[in-house]
Amino acid sequence: MSPVTPPVRIDVDLSSDTVTRPTADMRRFMCEAEVGDEQKLEDPTVNLLNEMVAELLGKEAAVFLPSGTMCNEIALRVHARPGEEVIAHHTAHPINFETGGPGALAGVNMRAIDGARGQFDAAAVEAAVRPPSRYAPRTRLVWVEQTSNLGGGSVWPLERLEAVAAVAKRHGLATHMDGARLMNAVVASGVSARDYAARFDSAWIDFTKGLGAPVGAALAGSRAFIDEAWRCKQQMGGAMRQAGIIAAGGVYALRHHVKRLAEDHANARRLAEGLAGLPGVRLDPRTIDTNIVFFELTGSLTASAAVERLLVRGVRMGALGARTIRAVTHLDVDAHAIERALAVARDVFTG
C-alpha cells in the first residue's frame, strides 16, 4: 500500500478497489440528487441512504460519514472509555491503517490476537478476555472485519461470527463489525448482510470500495448508539451540509453495484489461477474467497522490485511486505484487463 510513482499510463490498476471512478450513470444520478442540510437531518438523499443501510444491516438507525475510518473511530469512542480494551485481530484496520486513532481519539488499548486469514475463533476471544483485576485494562469490545482485508478478502463463516459474538455477550462485551467489504462477503456466500450483522451491536459498510462510489460510508446500530455517534461526528467535524450530492453515489451503488461484485470475485479467481502457475509465485487459488488476491514471491525478486516492473508495463499492484504482493479486483477491471495483467505478470515473473 506504499504509494508508487505512477507511470505515464496505467492500463490495469489492481492496487485497490478504492481506485474506481464513478460511472457516467452514477454521476448523472449524483448530479440530480435532492439535497438539504445534512446536519439538521434535512437532506432527503442522506436520509434515504441511512434508511437503506439501517434496513440492509437490520439495525434501528444509521449515520452517513465521510469515510470508513471515521465509522471505526466513532464506534470505538461510543463503545469504549479511555483505558478500556478492544479485542481485535492483529491485521485489523484500526491497528494498522488509522494513524493511531484508537489511542489518539478513543484512548483505548487494542489487544491484537491471532488466527488464520485475519480471523479468530471463540476460544481465542475467551482466552483474551481479562479477568477482573485492578492492574489489567477492562475488556470492553470485540471487533471483527468482514471480509478481512489483510486476511486476503477472507469471508468469516456465519457460525464463527455467531460463536465469537456469543462469547462476547456472555462476558458483557460490546461487538463491532468493520464491514468495509461486507457486501463482498454477502455476494460470495449468499448469507444476507442482516444475518452477518445480527449478533453485532454496530456495523458499517463502505461505499468507496467494491461498491464504486466516490465518497462515504455508513455506520449502523441502535437508535441510542447512533445518537451518540452523531455527537462524535459533530465534534470531529464530520457533520456536513448538502451531502446528498455524495450520498447519492451510495444510493446508486446499493441499487446497481452489489450483484455485480460476483464479477470481481470471478476475476480475482481467474487472476489467482493464472498467477499460481508462474515460477517464483506461491499462491493457492482455493484461498480466494472474494476480490483480494495475496501472493508470495519465492525467488530472488523482492515484492517492491516486482511491483515496479509490473508498473512500468502498465499494471499496478501493491507490495505489502518484502515478499508479499496484493492485487484487488473492482468494477474498473474487466475479464479482458485481467488477461492483460496476467500477460504482463508472465513476462515479469518468467524473467
Ligand SMILES: *Cc1c(COP(=O)(O)O)cnc(C)c1O
Ligand atoms: C478501507 C478500509 C477501511 C477504511 O475505510 P475508508 O473509507 O478508506 O476510510 C476500514 N476497514 C477496512 C477493512 C478497510 O478495508
